[in-house]
Amino acid sequence: MAQGTRRMDLGDFQQLIEKMYSHKDRERGAAGTFLWLMEEVGELAAVIGERADEASKQDEFADVLAWLATLANVEGVDLSDAVQAKYGRGCPGCGGMVCVCDAKP
């Protein structure tokens, strides 16, 4: 781990984002937050396409996850619960812990 004092799980990260930004996020609302998320997805696409250095890639992955967490906070969705419910017991398509189906999540 390059920075920080300990690893964060998804729930910790969503709470951190809530603590740092919720006062701005609630005011911006879901539609504006979604646009920011899409902008960051575009930046991620660019660094993947450019085969950019590892630090830039890491940075853009962090941004996308931060804005996804922000949107989840605005919408009142607990990301950790959401991923557990959908993927925690295996592939939603075939139920396997190693997917053997053609379903796309």
Ligand SMILES: [Mg+2]
């Ligand atoms: Mg970015």
Ligand SMILES: [Zn+2]
């Ligand atoms: Zn499957």
